[in-house]
Amino acid sequence: MAAGAARRDPGPAGEKRILCVGLVCLDIISVAEAYPAEDSDTRCLSQRWQRGGNASNSCTVLALLGAPCAFMGSLAPGPAADFVLADLRRYGVDAGHAVPQRDGRLPASVVVVSASRGTRTILHAGGDLPDVTARDFERVDLSQYKWIHWEARNAAEQAAMIRRVEEHNRARPAAERVRTSVEVEKPREELLPLMGLGHVVFISKDVARHFGYQSAPDAVRGLRSRVQPGATLICAWAEEGADAMGPDGELVHSDAFPPETLVDTLGAGDTFNAAVIFALSEGKSLQDALTFGCQIAGRKCGVQGFDGIV
DSSP states (O other), X not given: OOTTOOOOOOOSTTOOEEEEESOOEEEEEEEESSOOOTTOOOOOSEEEEEEEOHHHHHHHHHHHHTOOEEEEOEEOSSHHHHHHHHHHHHTTOBOTTOEXXXXXXXXXXXXXXXXXXXXXXXXXXXXXXXXXXXXXXXXXXXXXXXXXXXXXXXXXXXXXXXXXXXXXXXXXXXXXXXXXXXXXXXXXXXXXXXXXXXXXXXXXXXXXXXXXXXXXXXXXXXXXXXXXXXXXXEEEOGGGOEEEEOTTOOEXXXXXXXXSSOXXXXXXXXXXXXXXXXXXXXXXXXXXXXXXXXXXHHHHHTSSSSTTOO
């Protein structure tokens, strides 16, 4: 991460923010010319530490796009946590809702990036950190936020968090309500009920295939009944672009925008989600937001890390 990374002015003081709730971890990224053969000894082209985690990455992208944003997730004590916390702050992400845990280790991923193919292979170690709870979320002042996004993890606790936002919204005029979104990336049964919560629901290709769908349009059509009435369902499908369906039931599509040279796909999905949230939070149409998400995700695939996407 470049300490002097360029970013847009986040706007006037007092502007409502976007909060992302989920994982932050340490990514140890080794770039090799090609993915190494098993039981081989290969020299890297480069290696770096990078802050990772879906919600954390989305905060990075939101900050680079100019959105005032905050991160909420668990942190363990130690130098790895010090690194990711400093990196959040370096990008201008408010880390005031990060919850320090007394036990456990910060999750870490070893990532091998193939320079010749642009692929990334991830070995993840969970670290035994408990996720943030609904009780932790009670300390969040909802009036400071216009949008809250959840990376699906501890579903029962996150459902309680979303219900708190729904109660908050019922007592307020439309202009003061908080919009919500949920990303369901892993096709684990305990996470799938979260598809029925949130104003915007992002599902992954893996989730779509879990339900037997082989394309984003089919998944969006087939799974629309699983989201709440009036919600928007979005499914990105890598080089096939992305499809979505909003409250009007119209299928919306955007082609992908691949870079001239594929460099690094790590975090491309997190980039897409953040860019779509940013555009929708700015009042853009679903079509414009979907296209913007694909464009920014494409730029991310053309650079190492996230600097340079805007």
